[in-house]
Amino acid sequence: MAQYVMALDQGTTSSRAIIFDKKGNIICKAQNEFEQIYPEAGWVEHDPLAILYSQFQAVSGCISSGEVKPSEIAAIGITNQRETTILWDRQTGKPVYNAIVWQCRRTADYCEKLKEEGLGDYIKEKTGLLIDAYFSGTKIKWILDNVPEARRLADMGRLLFGTVETWLIWNLTGGSVHVTDYSNASRTMLFDVDNLCWDKTLCDKLGIPMSILPEPVPSSKIYGRVAKGILGLEALEGIPISGAIGDQPAALFGQACFEPGQAKNTYGTGCFLLMNTGETRVKSKNNLLAGVAWGIGDKVEYAIEGSAFNAGSVIKWLRDELHLIDSARRCDELAESVPDANGIYFVPAFTGLGAPYWDMYARGCIVGLTRGVNRAHVARSVLEAITYQMTDLLEAMKADSGIDFTELRVDGGASVSDIMLQIQADMIRCNVNRPKTVETTALGAAYLAGLAVGVWENKEEIEKNRQVEKIFEPKMDEAKRNALYEGWKRAVERSKDWAK
Numbered sequence: 192m193a194q195y196v197m198a199l200d201q202g203t204t205s206s207r208a209i210i211f212d213k214k215g216n217i218i219c220k221a222q223n224e225f226e227q228i229y230p231e232a233g234w235v236e237h238d239p240l241a242i243l244y245s246q247f248q249a250v251s252g253c254i255s256s257g258e259v260k261p262s263e264i265a266a267i268g269i270t271n272q273r274e275t276t277i278l279w280d281r282q283t284g285k286p287v288y289n290a291i292v293w294q295c296r297r298t299a300d301y302c303e304k305l306k307e308e309g310l311g312d313y314i315k316e317k318t319g320l321l322i323d324a325y326f327s328g329t330k331i332k333w334i335l336d337n338v339p340e341a342r343r344l345a346d347m348g349r350l351l352f353g354t355v356e357t358w359l360i361w362n363l364t365g366g367s368v369h370v371t372d373y374s375n376a377s378r379t380m381l382f383d384v385d386n387l388c389w390d391k392t393l394c395d396k397l398g399i400p401m402s403i404l405p406e407p408v409p410s411s412k413i414y415g416r417v418a419k420g421i422l423g424l425e426a427l428e429g430i431p432i433s434g435a436i437g438d439q440p441a442a443l444f445g446q447a448c449f450e451p452g453q454a455k456n457t458y459g460t461g462c463f464l465l466m467n468t469g470e471t472r473v474k475s476k477n478n479l480l481a482g483v484a485w486g487i488g489d490k491v492e493y494a495i496e497g498s499a500f501n502a503g504s505v506i507k508w509l510r511d512e513l514h515l516i517d518s519a520r521r522c523d524e525l526a527e528s529v530p531d532a533n534g535i536y537f538v539p540a541f542t543g544l545g546a547p548y549w550d551m552y553a554r555g556c557i558v559g560l561t562r563g564v565n566r567a568h569v570a571r572s573v574l575e576a577i578t579y580q581m582t583d584l585l586e587a588m589k590a591d592s593g594i595d596f597t598e599l600r601v602d603g604g605a606s607v608s609d610i611m612l613q614i615q616a617d618m619i620r621c622n623v624n625r626p627k628t629v630e631t632t633a634l635g636a637a638y639l640a641g642l643a644v645g646v647w648e649n650k651e652e653i654e655k656n657r658q659v660e661k662i663f664e665p666k667m668d669e670a671k672r673n674a675l676y677e678g679w680k681r682a683v684e685r686s687k688d689w690a691k
Contacts, residue, residue, distance in 0.1 A: 193265035196641045197253065197430075198633035199246055201271040201355050202438065203292065203460045204507075206246035208253040209633045210264070213646060215656035217630060218259055221252030228289060233296040233542065236289035239277045242355065243362055251423045261426040267363075267417070268434030268640030270441040270632050271355035273378045276330035278403070279358070280344055281351045284366060287341045290355075291330040294500060294542045298329035299551040305329075310396065317393065319377065319384045319472060319481035321549055325500075327354060328380035332397045345400050352403045354378070356435045363432055365418030371405040372435040373491060377482030382407065384472060384482050387491065409486035410436040411639040434640030438632045439463040440484040440494060445635030446600045446626065447654040454588070454596060456581055457632065458605035461545070462502035464584040465494045466592060477587035478547040487642065495591060497546035497584030501539040501555075502577045503605040508541070509573060515566045523608050525570035535559040536682035537572040539580075544686070547587040554689040558682045574608065578615040579679040585619050598622045602631040609661075617667035618676065627660040 195218060200207040204227065209220040223245040228236040254261060274293035279286045291297070302322050305311070311322050320326060331352055334341050344350040353361065354375045360368050376382040376389075381399065383390045387407055394401050408414065413433045417424060436444065439457060443465045446455040451469035456462065465484070472481050472493045484494035506522050509515045516522050540553040557572070589595060598621060601612060606629055616623040628634060641647045 193263050194646065195259050195263050195265065196637040196646055197250070197264050197267045198637040198640070199250065199267065199269045199359060200438075200633040200636065201242060201246055201269070201359060203272045203294070206242065206249045207633065208246070208249040209630060209637070210253055210259050211634060211637045215628060215634055215653075217628065219253050219256045221249045221256070223248045223252070231297070235292040235295040235542070237275065237292055239279070239286040239290045239358060242290065243358070246359060247421075247423050250427070254426060261430070264427070264430055265646050266431050266433045266640040266644045267427075268636035268638075269356045269359055269432065270436055270438050270636035271359070271375070273354060273375055273437040273439065274325055274327050274330075275355050276327045276334070276352070277355065277358045278331065278334050278341055278350055278352050281349050281366070284362070287344065287350070288334050288338045291333065293325060295330065296324050296542055296551055298324040298333050301329050301332070302551065314380060314393065317383050317390050318380055320380050321478060321480065322380070323549060324551055325545070326378055326380035328393065328397055328399070331399050335398060345403055348402060350403045351405070353405055357405045360414055360432055360435065363417050363421060364415035365421070367418065368415035369405045370408045370414050370435075372410040372437075373407055373483040373486045374410055374437040374440045375435070376407045378437060384493070387483070409488065410434060411485070411487045411643045413643055431644060432640075433643035434636050436485055436636055436639055439465055439496065441635035442602050442632045443467060443494060443635065444485055444638060445631030445633070446602060447650075447657045448600060449650050449654060452592070452594050453600070455600040455602065455631070458502050458577065458601065458603035458611075460502065460504045462499040462577060462580050462584070463496065464498070464581060464588065465496045466588055466594075468493045468495055468592070473591060475591045477590050478549055479584070479587055479591055480546065485639065487639070495588060497587055499580035499584065500542045500545045502580065503603065504541070505539040505573050505576065506605065509570065515569060519605070519608070522570045522573065523610050525567040526574050527610050529567045529571055532572040532575055533564050533568040534561065535564055535568055535572050536679055537569070537576045538682050538686040539573070539576050540686045544683070546584055548683065548687070550687050552688050553686045556682070556686045556689070558685050574611040575614055577605065577611060578618050579676065581615060582618045582676060596621050598624050600624045600626070602626065602629045612663045613666070616663040616665045617672055620665045620669070620672070623663040624659060625661050625663070627658040
């Protein structure tokens with residue numbers, strides 16, 4: 192009997208494939224990075240075919256390890272970078288333009304125009320989102336308005352839109368299935384999160400033909416099967432694709448945050464805090480976002496979310512652009528070598544500020560520099576900045592939910608940093624809980640796919656799989672913590688509106 196589940200984890204900088212067993216253990220994994228494209232300041236793109244091929248290579252690498260036979264794989268689940276927008280020709284399968292990545296700010300001016308027209312309240316009520324260039328809707332409009340081929344194909348009924356999971360499912364099924372799960376649809380700024388359908392008013396306003404939109408579906412369901420003749424994946428032919436979910440709600444599911452009030456933070460390229468609100472959508476008063484966390488059968492659960500656009504990406508920036516470190520571990524070592532950041536604050540607003548500020552024009556800065564600052568202080572300020580951003584989100588979430596958290600579950604690549612998680616516990620003044628399996632994004636997708644085909648019977652069985660690796664408890668004096676956090680908020684003010 193097939194007993195393993197494969198997760199395709201398509202991220203912002205790399206594509207991964209991971210095979211899990213019934214206990215949620217990793218059996219094998221493979222990863223392939225792909226190129227980041229920056230055509231102009233504030234613009235970020237990917238080649239959709241590079242995304243596709245890197246994902247296929249990761250799958251092939253996982254299979255070729257020989258740890259698991261293709262016949263032992265019961266299902267495939269997909270999790271993905273959200274909001275990233277791809278449009279392609281349904282006949283040829285070729286993209287009409289590069290994927291516009293969630294980080295891209297090219298539609299910021301148009302978003303300001305929508306705000307001036309008073310559309311903000313309608314969008315918040317219908318979609319649970321705030322108007323921002325972050326989301327897919329204005330990216331779709333930009334391609335339609337600026338790529339003549341796109342509008343022509345749309346008029347001919349040949350154009351398709353998808354976020355990344357839609358693109359992968361369409362290709363894996365040989366172009367026979369065009370769907371998006373509710374969690375990804377919730378990030379387009381076009382989706383009615385209460386009625387689980389596309390909003391015609393918003394589509395008309397942005398000039399987006401509804402014919403190009405995928406069918407919204409639950410996150411756990413057999414959408415189709417791997418088609419015959421998929422290059423390099425012939426051995427997987429016929430395996431059901433039965434799970435799809437955006438990366439952040441996937442991590443919430445993988446962390447077994449199944450009860451209202453449970454929360455997780457993912458330290459990935461960005462920093463993403465989500466809290467399960469159950470079958471009720473919380474309407475934020477503190478500039479947080481609300482949307483569908485996942486749909487299973489006829490039941491939908493919601494989450495409230497805050498995000499910072501740059502977290503782990505800042506460590507990569509230190510390595511690849513400034514060459515101050517040669518590895519992420521070196522950042523930790525430098526930060527551990529000094530007791531504090533020597534009075535400096537780093538605000539990583541490379542692509543604007545996310546929640547709760549939502550300033551598209553903010554830009555990164557370092558404040559408080561003196562002659563005594565060295566690279567160890569800079570490294571520590573980077574780790575502190577990640578934790579400060581998360582603290583901003585948690586404070587807003589407390590205000591919205593009325594819940595005083597006693598624990599935060601964490602994951603993501605940067606969560607391996609002990610010093611960062613200790614600083615985090617000090618700043619939020621509650622325990623930080625790191626699981627043994629930090630690949631919770633992929634694990635969440637695997638669980639949802641496995642539920643659809645019977646590998647796991649229910650969420651209770653999944654919850655028993657979670658094991659704790661380490662708990663970080665607050666140690667810092669509260670007065671010192673408060674002084675540091677006040678300094679951070681002053682630094683944020685210095686970064687605002689810089690690009691206006």
